[in-house]
Amino acid sequence: MLGAVLAVFCCTSAFAADTSDSRRDGYRYYAIGDLAAPRPAPTRAGAMLVGGGDWPYPAFRWMIERAGHGRIVILRASGSTEAQDEFFNDIGGITAAQTLVFEDRRAASDPQVLDIVRQADGIFLAGGDQSNYVRYWQGTPLNRALDAHVRAGKPIGGTSAGLAILGAHAYGAMDGGSLSSKDALNDPTGPQLTLVDDFLHLPYLERVLTDSHFGKRDRLGRLIAMLARLAQEQGRGDLVGIGVDEYTALCIDGDGIGRVFSGNGGHVWLVGPQPAATVYAAGKPLSLRAVPVRGVGSDSLLHLADFRIERPAFSALYDVEAGRLIRRDANPAPTAAP
Template sequence: MLSRFLLLSLVTLLLTACGGGDSAQPSPPPPVTYEYLSVGQPQALVSASPPQEPSTMIMGGGAADVDSAFQWMIERSGVKPGTGGRFVVLRAVRPEVEEYGPYVYYSNNQKATTGPAQSGWVGGAAMGLTSVETLIIPDRAAANDPFVNQVLARAQAVFISGGDQANYIRYWKNTALHTTLNQLMANNVPIGGTSAGLAVLGQFDFSALNDSVSSAEALADPYNTFMTLDPDPLSLSGGFLTPGSFKNAILDSHFDERNRMGRLMTFVSRLVAPVGTSGCAGGILAAGTSPINGARAVGVSEQAALLVEGDGQRKPYTARRAVNPDLVMAGAIYFVRPLQAATTCQPGKPLTAYSMEISKLDDDQVFNLSDWTGLPTYTIDVVDGVLSREPY
């Protein structure tokens, strides 16, 4: 009897060690990796009326954010004094100093919550916000966390910070966070982004999965290892975030300072499907002026923002520039589309693409994103990886 007891005990211990049998213990849940920061009163009641049409803001990055662009997002969200409202900031990496919460919420460096905002402050509390909440989401587990999505789902406006867009594609795409963001956009909640946050707001994205790419590198070889696009392979579905105003478009930031016109022309050329001996392998759109399937691109310079409103149906998508008024040299915004498919677009060979049409927005004019009109145009050719003239 003793030997049978010992044998049974040994079998039980082995089953337990191997995870078999009734005595196996469930795996502990993964550790919480997100961080949550807030300014104001996140639990305050909110009575803001939902907006009736979409609003999208893209900012080019740089040393200073555009105060009026955030103010515009708050106004478009339906938040007013007395209604309350939650402004949610998303990022993948925690900054050394949490700048967006105080910057958006307060009116000055004395933490005023009333009165007009001083330069360098948004004054969201005076406009009606009751909180600015920041979610730091560094992996897919955090992006699927119920608390993260509960905070995000309550937002009246959402802003995606700068950083590395590869993190947003790797960690956020096809998660619960992705679903929540799509639902917010479907409900016309304003969404904005700067730098990397801008990069993920086109239907097609430069995903930077293998690091960044310079204009010279892109023009010299449109398929070099750094030229990673999302979705991959290119498709009309399966991307990350797609505001209706940026259908068929790819976006880029830090435009003037980092000389990115060449790489944006290469990005948009890659979107154009082969036609005969022209076009780029893997492309799925058309060259030319079609608002249905024409490839498009938008480049935003530093310390400038593009404010887009309309629903594309009852009202066209229209865009205007916003800058801080005290800037001596304010950045421009460029709208680019290929009027012809690239004639040379192959791995290992320099790009040749004729008739790249450019519209430059550097004042208070309004650009129609639905039919791509409202500004003078000029064209540039790319021949053997070299632009035919100064593009800016």
């Protein structure tokens, strides 16, 4: 027992000695646990998409199991040790957790940062402001290291802003705000709707745009508007939106099978593929018809290869008329989870 304590102390102290240098290079570093401990089990591929708010612990245990109960690395651009402490102290079952808090773009090329990421058994992207993740990480050696982590068959997860960048297409929030559904539908061509491509490259999410805090913040209209813009700009009709409720996660295994874990009866909302807009023009409200929206619940299975849902929680069609979202009668979508 004493040896284990000394190992934790020595490893933590060794990295603590690097903290001052790290701060000069644009990041802060924290760690907890035994960094010298071997990973207890093999890693397996997986992606955990968390909608924000409280963490649904069964989903996090799913990710930890796929990380071989080894070392979790948390990446963020604000805050400090909150996520690593929750992983290590509250959920448990890992050898160690490390946190890298990015303060600018320089750190995404730092050799020590890249080494920490390469040694991670699982990577978790914390919440915050996704525009910082785009500015600090996109097109950097860190970006390539994250893609390499996924290709190596190791799990990755993200919540809120961290979820927002997991799809092949992302709402970047580059204007410093958080776009409402009303504003997005009133002008989907406007400068406040900032979309990002060619960032992270996860299997089964190649034609997906993700969004978080979904039901509670009424983001269905926003997601429909973003998909309409992507379809117009890229000439595509196969794009799909995935919105995740708070306290809810979609966990996707290496075979592309997604399961939902929720602490409040929340859902994952599958939007589209949607038809071409009937009105899409600069400065004009969006109009389109018959947008399919389906729900994935705790009893459902989502097949990401073709977006087929076994036992869907709900299904409905939505129209947008002059920027106004209208639900047709169907198997109605639920109200926001509490």
